[in-house]
Amino acid sequence: MDIPRKSQARKRRILHGLYLVIILGAAAGITLALRDLKPAPPSVERAAVWINTVKRGPMLREVRGPGKLIPEEIRWVPAQASGRVEHRLVQPGAKVTPETILFELSNPQLEQEVVSALWDWRSAESSFKDFKVSLEVKDLQTESETARLRMDYQVAKIRAEAQEIAAKAGLIPDLDARQARVQAESLANQIELKEALLVKNKESTAAQLAVQQTRIDQLRAVYELKRSVQEQLKVRAGVAGVLQEVAADVGEQVAVGFKLARVVNPTRLKAELKIMETQAKDVVLGLVASIDTRNGLIPGKVIRKDPVVKDATVIVDVALEGDLPRGAVPELNVDGTIELERLDDVIYVERPTQGQEGSTIGLFKLSPDGKEAERVQVRIGRVSVSTVEILSGLKPGDQVILSDMSQYDTADRVRLN
Numbered sequence: 001m002d003i004p005r006k007s008q009a010r011k012r013r014i015l016h017g018l019y020l021v022i023i024l025g026a027a028a029g030i031t032l033a034l035r036d037l038k039p040a041p042p043s044v045e046r047a048a049v050w051i052n053t054v055k056r057g058p059m060l061r062e063v064r065g066p067g068k069l070i071p072e073e074i075r076w077v078p079a080q081a082s083g084r085v086e087h088r089l090v091q092p093g094a095k096v097t098p099e100t101i102l103f104e105l106s107n108p109q110l111e112q113e114v115v116s117a118l119w120d121w122r123s124a125e126s127s128f129k130d131f132k133v134s135l136e137v138k139d140l141q142t143e144s145e146t147a148r149l150r151m152d153y154q155v156a157k158i159r160a161e162a163q164e165i166a167a168k169a170g171l172i173p174d175l176d177a178r179q180a181r182v183q184a185e186s187l188a189n190q191i192e193l194k195e196a197l198l199v200k201n202k203e204s205t206a207a208q209l210a211v212q213q214t215r216i217d218q219l220r221a222v223y224e225l226k227r228s229v230q231e232q233l234k235v236r237a238g239v240a241g242v243l244q245e246v247a248a249d250v251g252e253q254v255a256v257g258f259k260l261a262r263v264v265n266p267t268r269l270k271a272e273l274k275i276m277e278t279q280a281k282d283v284v285l286g287l288v289a290s291i292d293t294r295n296g297l298i299p300g301k302v303i304r305k306d307p308v309v310k311d312a313t314v315i316v317d318v319a320l321e322g323d324l325p326r327g328a329v330p331e332l333n334v335d336g337t338i339e340l341e342r343l344d345d346v347i348y349v350e351r352p353t354q355g356q357e358g359s360t361i362g363l364f365k366l367s368p369d370g371k372e373a374e375r376v377q378v379r380i381g382r383v384s385v386s387t388v389e390i391l392s393g394l395k396p397g398d399q400v401i402l403s404d405m406s407q408y409d410t411a412d413r414v415r416l417n
Contacts, residue, residue: 040415041372041411041413041414041415042408042411042414042415043414043415043416043417044373044408044414044415044416044417045416045417046416046417048403049401049403049405049416050401050402050403051366051399051400051401051402052349052350052399052400052402053349053397053398053399054347054348054349054390054394054395054396054397054398054399054400055347055348055349055396056345056346056347056348056396057345057346057348058342058343058344058345058346059342059343059346059348059384059387059389060339060342060343060384060387061339061340061341061342061343061382061383061384062337062338062339062340062384062385062386063275063276063279063280063282063283063337063338063340063384063385064335064336064337064338064385065273065274065275065276065279065313065316065335065336066273066274066333066334066335066336067271067272067273067274067333067334067335067336068271068272068331068332068333068334069269069270069271069272069291069293069328069329069330069331069332069334070269070270070271070272070330070331071244071264071265071266071268071269071270071330072265072268072269072270072319073239073241073264073265073268074262074263074264075237075238075239075241075262075263075264076259076261076262077102077235077236077237077238077259077260077261077262077263078256078257078258078259078260079105079232079235079254079255079256079257079258079260080229080232080235080256081105081107081110081229081230081232081233081256082107082253082254082255082256083105083106083107083110083233083253083254084105084106084107084251084252084253084254085103085104085105085248085249085250085251085252085253085254086104086105086106086250087103087104087250088102088103088246088248088249088250089101089102089103089104090102090237090243090246091243091246092243092244092245092246093242093243093244094242094243095240095241095242095243096237096239096240096241096242096243096263097237097240098236098237098238098239098240099236099237100236100237101234101235101236102235102236102237102243102246102260102261103234103235103248103260103261104233104234104235105233105234105235105254106233107230107233110226110229110230110233111230113226114223114226114227114230117219117222117223117226117227118223120219120222120223121216121219121220121222121223124212124215124216124219125216127212128209128212128213128216131208131209131212132209132212135201135205135208135209136205138201138205139198139201139202139205142194142197142198142201143198145194146191146194146195146198149187149190149191149194150191152187153184153187153188153190153191156180156183156184156187157184159180159183159184160177160180160181160183160184163176163177163180163181164177164180164181235260235261237261237263238263239263239265240265241263241264241265241266242263242264242265242266243261243262243263244262244263244264244330245261245262246260246261247259247260247261247262248260248261264330266329266330267324269320269324269328269330270300270303270317270318270319270320271289271291271298271300271317271318271320271334271336272315272316272317272318273289273315273316273317273318273336273338274313274314274315274316275313275314275315275316275338276312276313276314277309277312277313277314278356278357279383280305280313280314280316282340282341283302283305283314283316283338283340284302284305285302285303285304285305286301286302287301287302287338287339287340288300288301288338288339289301289302289318289336289337289338289339290336290337290339291318291320291334291335291336292334292335292336292337293325293327293328293332293334294334295325295326295327295328296325298320298321298322298323298324298325298328299320299321299322300318300319300320300321300322300336301318301319301321302316302317302318302338303317303318303319304316304317305317316336316338318336318338337385340384343382343389346381346382346389346390347389347390347391347394347395347396348387348388348389348390349387349388349390349394349400349402350386350387350388350402351383351384351385351386351387351388351402352388352400352402352403353402353403353404354404355378355380355383355388356380356383357380357381357382357383358380358381359379359380360377360378360379360380360393361377361378361380362375362376362377362378363375363376363378363393363394363400363401363402364376364400364401364405364408364414365394365398365399365400366398366399366400366401366416370399370416371415371416372413372414372415372416373400373401373413373414373416374412374413375411375412375413376393376394377393378390378392378393378394378400379391379392379393
């Protein structure tokens with residue numbers, strides 16, 4: 001009776017072992033199957049992403065940058081003389097002419113210097129007149145003496161001639177005749193000397209008067225210079241235009257050269273753009289540009305490129321060639337686009353949110369049915385404001401997601417809903 005019971009128990013153990021082997025095998029198979037399954041791709045709302053189609057054809061290469069309108073003609077009005085601001089006569093925004101007085105300054109020391117220079121000049125002129133009269137009197141005295149000698153000489157000459165006749169007639173001794181002749185010759189010599197002296201005196205007089213006149217001219221120039229500086233206390237605009245900025249208040253003491261105001265010509269403006277240094281390398285003079293004032297587009301041309309990089313940007317000046325739209329004033333914020341070149345036959349797509357010229361980026365390319373997108377490596381060539389050249393990784397007709405997909409960096413595929 002014991003033998004049957006042992007046989008049944010043994011069968012049950014065998015069955016339990018088989019069940020265990022089957023269960024373990026099934027579990028291993030399920031584990032292997034699950035390991036080979038790929039995880040489900042994350043879902044993306046189609047309306048929330050930017051999808052664009054890769055094209056082939058001509059591509060316009062441009063760069064863009066913000067900027068502002070600035071006047072081509074800017075004149076800073078400096079203080080020509082130091083002084084205290086007494087009056088400010090014109091406010092910013094007013095139209096001015098070259099003679100418009102902007103400020104009135106005061107400088108008591110300068111005013112005293114002008115008065116002193118005037119008195120020095122007038123005093124020198126008075127001294128010159130007195131000196132000139134004294135020299136003329138001296139010359140007149142010499143001329144008077146010369147005239148008297150000429151008269152004496154004529155008398156002596158007549159006497160000598162008469163005594164020579166008398167001596168020949170035996171009426172007087174020959175000695176008296178010779179003495180009369182010598183006396184006349186002496187007077188003739190004195191006349192010659194006086195005339196030479198008179199010539200020298202006139203030359204000396206002219207030289208001395210010239211020296212005095214030079215000093216008078218110097219003192220007059222000093223006065224006129226002081227006077228002109230005094231006139232500069234009335235600060236004028238110097239050019240026609242609009243007063244844009246005033247840099248001094250009433251009561252403020254300013255030094256020579258201080259920039260008091262800025263006058264601009266509002267009808268002649270240019271655009272000053274800030275272009276990223278990575279894009280500015282291809283900007284050259286003469287390129288065509290377009291300036292958006294938000295009230296119209298103005299055509300232009302690049303006329304200057306700053307050689308210095310500031311804050312990762314390069315300043316580029318654009319001359320405006322069209323009529324200014326209404327509201328175009330100095331300091332108006334604008335956007336500028338510069339046309340670099342036209343590429344005839346390239347593969348291109350609209351510019352994605354990432355990627356620089358010559359870089360390789362990952363973009364999600366849509367499947368033929370458009371339900372999924374797979375990440376592909378795309379090499380970018382030349383870039384423009386709104387498009388980029390595709391060197392490899394995509395072909396014409398491919399659709400790609402260009403919006404920011406950084407939140408799916410760990411996924412190689414996404415599902416579009």
